[in-house]
Amino acid sequence: MTDLRLSGAHVLDAEGWTARDLAWSGGIIGEADAPAVDLEGYRVLPGIVDPHGDGFERHMAPRRGALRAAEGGVVATAAELAANGITTGVMAQFWSWEGGMRGPDFAEHVFDSVARTRDTLEIDLRLQLRLETHYLESFARAEAAVARYGIDYVVFNDHLPHDRLAEGRRPPRLTGQALKSGRNPDAHFALLLELHGNGEAVEAALDGLAARLRVAGVRLGSHDDADAETRAAWRARGVGLSEFPETEAAALAARAAGEGVILGAPNVVRGASHKGNASAAELIAAGLCDALASDYHYPAPLAAVLRLVETGLCDWPRAWALVSSGPARLLGLGDRGDLVPGRRADLVILDRTDRVVATIAGGRVAYMTGAVTERFLRAG
Structure with missing residues (x-):
């Protein structure tokens, strides 16, 4: 069943939840003369x-x-x-x-x-x-x-x-x-001391490497920017993504330059950084985050969204954008991140408890469990 139509579910769009059908054919969202799956009582969101x-x-x-x-x-x-x-x-x-x-x-x-x-x-x-x-x-x-x-x-x-x-x-x-x-x-x-001693040669080596990687079309990011000065140094090399900035000043510097900011979803779930760095929730509230990453825990993106919605920091569209359209944009993946015609059929289905019960990737079932399975089987 690669071509399907989902009906009866609430679908998350950029403006909010809508009750509409969602169909795909050949792995792409759009019109499809395909079997219908009754998903009343479930929610469908971008992958x-x-x-x-x-x-x-x-x-x-x-x-x-x-x-x-x-x-x-x-x-x-x-x-x-x-x-x-x-x-x-x-x-x-x-x-x-x-x-x-x-x-x-x-x-x-x-x-x-x-x-x-x-x-x-x-x-x-x-x-x-x-x-x-x-x-x-x-x-x-x-x-x-x-x-x-x-x-x-x-x-x-x-x-x-x-x-x-x-x-x-x-x-x-x-x-x-x-x-x-x-x-x-x-x-x-001894190795640490030797590497530390490379300091004077590091800047020139990084300049050359970053330049060659950019020419090859490689996307570049820096990890754990400590301050605005650090971010500026990376910016000068064409390194345009700031992963897990340690301070608000570093995140502000990236935002002012129009650069992408990626934060850790576990930081949101815990309510603080496990290393004592800037709070991801506070940076999100200040508008200083484009994307959330799982970091070391794959359940964290969904858990972070639920936390942001529960605390009132974000509504569903804004929170979910941090784990869908936001990271897709930063990675240059213009074919995914939202559920509109022409995009990849990448979506996740949640039950009433906000548990993942199905994941569809490129129009194919990647994961499915529980009662929703029976509804898909009936459609087949």
């Missing part, structure tokens, strides 16, 4: 577009070194995304000196597994490479991976504890981090 999520790690490597082939992990990740109403999911994979599941070897393992599997999936699974800014020795390898796997989104991070390294002091939790990376603590500390 969630998740611009940044790393909750896939436990599927790709449930135990360190235990599995070599990760295609099953990709399928499990797609299933979890669909079960949470996510029809487009960006897998945010580290490319870092931190090693282990954040190192280049594991990153290429993930990229290769996704490349071999993605065409068999209903949801649109995409890749983001998160590059550590001081990891200069791996820039060429990362750039080659971007080209080889057709990665169209690169984000820059800097997780070095520069203040402590500048004083020659070991950072907290160094031993645990070293063991995860497969290094002994002394060797790991």
